[in-house]
Amino acid sequence: MTLAAPPDPQRGTRLGSRLGGRLRAAIMAGGVVVLASCPAWGGAGIRDTLILFAYNAALAQMWNLLAGYAGLVTFGQQLFVGLGGYTLAVGCERLGLGVWPSFALAAVIAGLVAVPVGALTFRLKGGYFAVGSWLFAEIFRLLFGTWNFVGNASGMYIRPARTVDPWVSYYVAVGLLIAMVVLVVGTLRSRVGLALMAIRDAEDAAAGLGVNVWRVKLLAFVVAAAGTGLVAALITVHNPYIQPNAEFSIEWAASASFMVVVGGLGTVEGPLAGAVVYVVLQQWLGASGAVHLIVLGAVSVIVMLVAPRGIAGVLADHLGWTLFPVARRPPRR
Amino acid sequence: MQLFETLLNGLLLGGLYGLIGLGLSINFGTMRVVHLAHGDLIVLSAYFLVAVLVPAGIPPLAAAALVVPVLFGVGWALQRFVVGKSLGRGVLPPLIVTFGISMVLQNVLLLVATADARTLQSPLASAGVRLGSITVATVRLVDFAVGLACLGGLLLLLGRTALGRALRATSDDRDTARLMGIDPRRMYAVAAAIAAATGGVAGVLFSVTSTFYPSTGSELLLVAFEVVVVGGLGSLTGTFVGGILLAMAQLVGARLFGPSYQLVTGHVVVLLVLLFRPQGLLPRVAP
Numbered sequence: 001m002t003l004a005a006p007p008d009p010q011r012g013t014r015l016g017s018r019l020g021g022r023l024r025a026a027i028m029a030g031g032v033v034v035l036a037s038c039p040a041w042g043g044a045g046i047r048d049t050l051i052l053f054a055y056n057a058a059l060a061q062m063w064n065l066l067a068g069y070a071g072l073v074t075f076g077q078q079l080f081v082g083l084g085g086y087t088l089a090v091g092c093e094r095l096g097l098g099v100w101p102s103f104a105l106a107a108v109i110a111g112l113v114a115v116p117v118g119a120l121t122f123r124l125k126g127g128y129f130a131v132g133s134w135l136f137a138e139i140f141r142l143l144f145g146t147w148n149f150v151g152n153a154s155g156m157y158i159r160p161a162r163t164v165d166p167w168v169s170y171y172v173a174v175g176l177l178i179a180m181v182v183l184v185v186g187t188l189r190s191r192v193g194l195a196l197m198a199i200r201d202a203e204d205a206a207a208g209l210g211v212n213v214w215r216v217k218l219l220a221f222v223v224a225a226a227g228t229g230l231v232a233a234l235i236t237v238h239n240p241y242i243q244p245n246a247e248f249s250i251e252w253a254a255s256a257s258f259m260v261v262v263g264g265l266g267t268v269e270g271p272l273a274g275a276v277v278y279v280v281l282q283q284w285l286g287a288s289g290a291v292h293l294i295v296l297g298a299v300s301v302i303v304m305l306v307a308p309r310g311i312a313g314v315l316a317d318h319l320g321w322t323l324f325p326v327a328r329r330p331p332r333r
Numbered sequence: 334m335q336l337f338e339t340l341l342n343g344l345l346l347g348g349l350y351g352l353i354g355l356g357l358s359i360n361f362g363t364m365r366v367v368h369l370a371h372g373d374l375i376v377l378s379a380y381f382l383v384a385v386l387v388p389a390g391i392p393p394l395a396a397a398a399l400v401v402p403v404l405f406g407v408g409w410a411l412q413r414f415v416v417g418k419s420l421g422r423g424v425l426p427p428l429i430v431t432f433g434i435s436m437v438l439q440n441v442l443l444l445v446a447t448a449d450a451r452t453l454q455s456p457l458a459s460a461g462v463r464l465g466s467i468t469v470a471t472v473r474l475v476d477f478a479v480g481l482a483c484l485g486g487l488l489l490l491l492g493r494t495a496l497g498r499a500l501r502a503t504s505d506d507r508d509t510a511r512l513m514g515i516d517p518r519r520m521y522a523v524a525a526a527i528a529a530a531t532g533g534v535a536g537v538l539f540s541v542t543s544t545f546y547p548s549t550g551s552e553l554l555l556v557a558f559e560v561v562v563v564g565g566l567g568s569l570t571g572t573f574v575g576g577i578l579l580a581m582a583q584l585v586g587a588r589l590f591g592p593s594y595q596l597v598t599g600h601v602v603v604l605l606v607l608l609f610r611p612q613g614l615l616p617r618v619a620p
Contacts, residue, residue: 073425075369075432120604123611124562126424127367131558132607138555139600146593250551254436261429290440297436304429305418 019321027323035174039167047170051238053279054173056259058231060271060278061180062224063256068266069188070220071200073126075253076133077228079117079140080110082247084229085236086150092160094149099160103172103233110229111222118221122214134250141248155243162240169238176234180227181324185268187223188326196220200266251293258296262303264312268324273311338467339588343581345473348480349542351576352535353553354560355483356528358572361561363504363524364420366427370411370435372554374529377438378404378536379545383453384446393455401533408529412522420521435550442547453540476538483531484573490527491569500524552596559603565613574615579603 019027035054038047059077066072084106091102117136124132145153187193195216198206207213236242255278263274278296285292307314315321353375360368378400386396411434419426452458460471491497502510503520511517539545539553556579564575579599586598606613 067425071424073428075428120607123607126365127361127369127428128558128562128566130428131367131369131554132562135555135558135600135603139597139604142597142600254432257429257432265425290443293436293440294444297433297440301415301430301433301437304426304433305415308422308426 019323024323032178038170044166047166049279049283051166051170051173052282053275054170054177055231055235055238056255056278057272057275058173058177058180059228059252059256060259060263060275061177061184061268062227062231063253064260064265064267064271065184065187065220065224065227067257067260068270069184069193069196069200070217071203072217072221073130074133075130075250075257076121076135076137077224077256078248078250078252079133079137080114080225080228081232081235081252082137082140082144082244083110083113084232085242085247086144087229088161088233088236089156089158089242090150093156093158099164099237103230103237106233107226107230110232111226114222114225115218117225118218122217122221134253137248137250141244144244144248150244153244155241155246158236158240158242161237164237166238169234172234173238176231181268181272183223183227185324185326188268192216192219193326254293254296258300260310261300262310264310264314264316265308267310267312267316267322268326269315269322270310270312277311335588336585339584340581341464341467341469342473343584344577345469345477346542346584347577347580348477348573349535349538349576350556350560350580351573352476352480352483352531352538354557354564354572354576355487355569356531356535357554357557357561358564358567358569359487359524359528359531362567362569363500364521366416366420366431367558368416368525368528369428369431369554370438370550371528371532371557372552373435373438373442373550374404374408374532375536375539375553376442376545376547376550377407378533379453379540379549380442380446380451380547382537383451383540387453393453397537400537401530404533404536405526405530408532409522409526411529412525413518416525417518417521435554439547439550446547448546448548450544450546451540452544455541457541472542476542479534479538480573480576483534484569487527487531487569496523559599561613562603563606563614565616568615571613571615575613578614 035050038050042050059081063074063077066074066077087106087109088099088102091097091105092099095102097105117133121129121132121136144150150156188197195206195211198209198211199213199216203213232247259274259278260271261274262277263272264270281295282292285295303310309317312322353372356371356374357368360366360371381403382393382396382400386399387393391399415434416427416430419430455472457472457475458470461468462471462474489497491501499510499515500520500523502513503515503517507517510520535553559579560575561572562575563578564571564573579602582602583595583599586601587595590598
């Protein structure tokens with residue numbers, strides 16, 4: 001169903017931030033220059049920490065696109081982490097496609113699988129959707145664990161990926177993160193973004209205004225799946241060993257939701273701030289210990305109850321600071 | 334005959350699955366919250382029984398009777414002080430909060446009780462009852478009987494008592510219920526406490542029926558979810574029947590394709606239900 005073309009959403013509204021346009025541009029350019037010049041000032045330790053930051057922030061951006069903008073709260077993105085990782089592994093270790101072609105293929109495979117998965121899980125609403133998508137990841141975990149071609153539950157090494165220079169991985173990771181921020185900001189400022197936010201805020205009202213809710217949600221789901229698959233393929237390049245229980249683990253959902261909630265749901269800055277907090281905690285508490293997960297869970301609960309808008313939300317509410325303004329405000333009279 | 338035996342075992346195990354699903358169903362039915370820590374509450378009660386009460390020298394039956402009121406209290410307190418504070422602001426807050434509780438419970442159990450497999454040693458686990466030419470494990474009969482008794486008790490509570498009427502009224506129309514002098518927050522806490530108490534019963538049964546680990550909570554949450562999806566949202570009887578169907582599907586799958594396909598078969602049946610009958614097999618009919 002389409003109505004007459006709605007008026008240009010840009011007209012009559014402005015994208016507001018109390019930070020001036022020049023200041024915002026300077027902050028962003030500064031961030032990009034610092035990241036791009038890392039070989040000049042940082043060693044291998046800083047490089048690996050920044051890779052960790054970049055891919056976690058990119059995963060969080062994708063989770064935020066779903067939960068923060070499309071109203072699709074999911075605990076099943078580890079399905080696409082696993083598919084991306086395994087596409088890279090099978091592509092270059094088993095099929096000899098080469099590292100970077102396999103890397104690109106990861107986005108395609110994850111995006112393709114997202115179509116039927118989305119079509120089925122969208123039949124569940126709210127919390128049941130969140131668990132339904134988790135169920136899909138669980139099915140793939142069990143199936144990959146019995147599949148001899150990919151090394152069963154013991155997994156496989158990806159030898160071709162070991163020849164990749166870690167600095168190349170670094171630039172790909174930073175490039176992916178920047179590309180995803182640009183993609184999310186661009187999407188949100190477009191009509192699709194307006195439709196997404198309308199669905200999140202009032203699904204029935206959005207449908208009543210002619211938004212094809214199902215299609216817009218599926219589009220967001222597929223984009224987030226492809227992005228997640230791509231990031232996961234990069235993680236596998238950087239860390240070339242893969243195993244179903246780790247790839248399809250619920251801990252990916254735990255870390256992504258933690259970063260978005262702590263940083264600020266439904267903001268572009270939020271996942272970036274959340275990823276900084278996450279990486280600091282991880283360096284401090286150890287990679288995957290029980291204590292780390294207890295802290296992630298407890299902090300998520302406390303932030304949700306005390307400051308549900310997260311770091312970015314608090315900054316925007318109290319100081320009017322937003323680095324990437326995408327919210328629309330009514331025109332001043 | 335073999336198929337009959339498998340189906341009978343599925344029916345009996347289904348009593349336990351149905352009971353596991355009931356807790357999720359009660360929480361969702363009253364406050365529209367999918368309680369992601371429900372599986373962990375079940376595992377928590379199993380650990381409480383096996384690692385605290387029984388080693389303390391309390392006789393197993395008395396210990397089991399103690400678990401249920403304790404879980405009632407835990408459920409009440411969690412709802413009153415944590416989950417309840419996240420309600421009324423959309424889908425995300427209660428999900429994040431219950432997921433966070435799940436992570437904390439699971440990993441605290443991992444730290445305190447280690448990742449070793451546990452189970453409750455009891456004469457029930459090895460005993461069997463002969464029915465004609467087949468033998469059924471006694472523990473499965475107990476699972477089914479207790480699960481069915483819990484369903485009956487809940488239906489009586491909800492259908493025939495003043496508290497049940499208040500709970501149903503809150504579920505149907507929170508604001509009107511409030512006008513009638515019902516405190517919705519109190520009703521939510523009572524519902525969450527009852528749900529946790531069913532989890533306590535399920536935890537006791539599960540500790541005798543199977544081995545468990547700290548991470549079993551996630552598996553049980555998925556079982557509860559599948560039971561509810563197969564049975565249809567919003568009806569306790571439907572949930573219980575869903576448990577029976579899921580258990581039957583799992584055991585038939587294990588028999589046909591081997592034990593490692595037990596869970597996968599159950600998952601595939603759930604996907605088929607989603608594909609062909611997304612409202613579930615016994616949805617609540619609108620009045």
